[in-house]
Amino acid sequence: MTVFYSSLWRKLWCLSPYCGHLGVIFARGCVLHPCHRLLRQYSHSKAGLVTAAELVSYWQDVFEANEIPEARASSEYIVSYVLGAKTFQSLNAGNISPYFSVQQQEQVEQLCAKRLQRMPVQYVLGEWDFQDLTLKMKPPVFIPRRETEELVTLVVDEECRKRLPSSDCKEPRLPPETHGPVILEVGCGSGAIALSLLKKLPHSKVIAIDKLEAAVNLTKENAERLNLQERVSVLHHEVSSSSWKYLLPWGLVDTIISNPPYVFHEDMTHLATEIHSYEDLGALDGGSDGMNIIREILHLACYLLKDYGSVFLEVEPRHPEMVKNWLRGHPDLSLVVCGTHKDFCGKLRFLHIQKHGR
Numbered sequence: 001m002t003v004f005y006s007s008l009w010r011k012l013w014c015l016s017p018y019c020g021h022l023g024v025i026f027a028r029g030c031v032l033h034p035c036h037r038l039l040r041q042y043s044h045s046k047a048g049l050v051t052a053a054e055l056v057s058y059w060q061d062v063f064e065a066n067e068i069p070e071a072r073a074s075s076e077y078i079v080s081y082v083l084g085a086k087t088f089q090s091l092n093a094g095n096i097s098p099y100f101s102v103q104q105q106e107q108v109e110q111l112c113a114k115r116l117q118r119m120p121v122q123y124v125l126g127e128w129d130f131q132d133l134t135l136k137m138k139p140p141v142f143i144p145r146r147e148t149e150e151l152v153t154l155v156v157d158e159e160c161r162k163r164l165p166s167s168d169c170k171e172p173r174l175p176p177e178t179h180g181p182v183i184l185e186v187g188c189g190s191g192a193i194a195l196s197l198l199k200k201l202p203h204s205k206v207i208a209i210d211k212l213e214a215a216v217n218l219t220k221e222n223a224e225r226l227n228l229q230e231r232v233s234v235l236h237h238e239v240s241s242s243s244w245k246y247l248l249p250w251g252l253v254d255t256i257i258s259n260p261p262y263v264f265h266e267d268m269t270h271l272a273t274e275i276h277s278y279e280d281l282g283a284l285d286g287g288s289d290g291m292n293i294i295r296e297i298l299h300l301a302c303y304l305l306k307d308y309g310s311v312f313l314e315v316e317p318r319h320p321e322m323v324k325n326w327l328r329g330h331p332d333l334s335l336v337v338c339g340t341h342k343d344f345c346g347k348l349r350f351l352h353i354q355k356h357g358r
């Protein structure tokens with residue numbers, strides 16, 4: 001009965017507002033009172049060896065009972081992380097013992113308690129993979145999303161296309177060190193975009209700016225962990241119409257990239273509890289038409305981009321048409337939309353804008 005007093009049970013039975021749901025779910029087909037059945041399963045696990053699969057399905061049930069989104073995936077990530085694996089699938093493939101010590105079970109319990117408080121699993125684990133990098137994650141710095149990996153790929157592909165005679169990236173026209181691009185990232189967050197570009201474009205340099213000090217610090221920390229700090233300047237700066245004066249000392253840039261705050265203000269109320277409770281909303285709220293920061297970036301591009309340089313933006317599907325119209329009304333900026341791209345869900349999400357010579 002010692003388990004009855006464990007922190008997990010205090011949390012589930014005293015704090016959880018969803019206690020009633022547990023009854024409904026676990027009572028089906030049970031002889032025991034639903035509370036006792038769940039308790040007995042857990043007690044049994046604590047006393048003997050418990051496998052990863054058992055623990056995953058146990059915590060999946062608890063998450064579902066507490067209406068935690070992505071219950072299975074959350075449980076798999078946490079259990080695998082404690083065993084030192086990236087994914088549940090890789091546990092089976094690798095040499096990792098699928099059994100848990102009591103200490104490991106307690107670690108799982110502590111992490112799952114955070115997930116029960118609706119903390120995103122990326123913050124629960126304290127790290128997350130983006131492209132082929134593992135980045136440290138800390139609330140409230142924005143968690144990189146999967147579609148943003150496609151934005152990075154667009155820039156890398158464009159660099160290959162510009163600098164190579166053919167698109168297969170095998171035969172450089174010039175020694176690569178003579179023409180590494182200088183890239184400005186607006187709103188670097190955890191450093192996901194900036195550091196992936198540095199990794200994929202070994203002769204590039206990046207200037208990464210963010211208005212949130214925690215984001216600046218996290219990007220610097222991730223850069224050092226990945227040994228990429230020599231090629232990145234991380235600046236604490238809020239983009240505005242006069243930012244070009246502040247940034248000009250770093251010189252003109254070949255490319256500007258940004259996944260800016262672009263959510264329409266009225267849509268902010270529809271965001272998930274995980275986002276509202278833990279992520280910095282300043283990373284998402286783009287104002288009434290989602291374009292507040294997009295407009296600042298386009299003004300900046302006019303001053304800071306080299307002729308024929310590019311701006312790559314992640315936006316929401318209504319924005320490509322809105323940005324095209326806005327640029328038609330601002331011919332003085334010398335910018336034109338030269339490409340739009342869809343994400344893996346088929347939604348129009350990426351803009352390629354080019355500066356033409358005057």
Ligand SMILES: C[S@@+](CC[C@H](N)C(=O)[O-])C[C@H]1O[C@@H](n2cnc3c(N)ncnc32)[C@H](O)[C@@H]1O
Binds near residue numbers: 189190
């Ligand atoms: C959607 S997040 C993107 C973070 C990161 N680039 C990524 O894709 O994971 C937007 C970022 O822009 C920053 N930001 C918002 N407004 C800004 C401004 N006016 N100037 C600079 N950074 C800003 C936020 O702090 C946040 O880190």
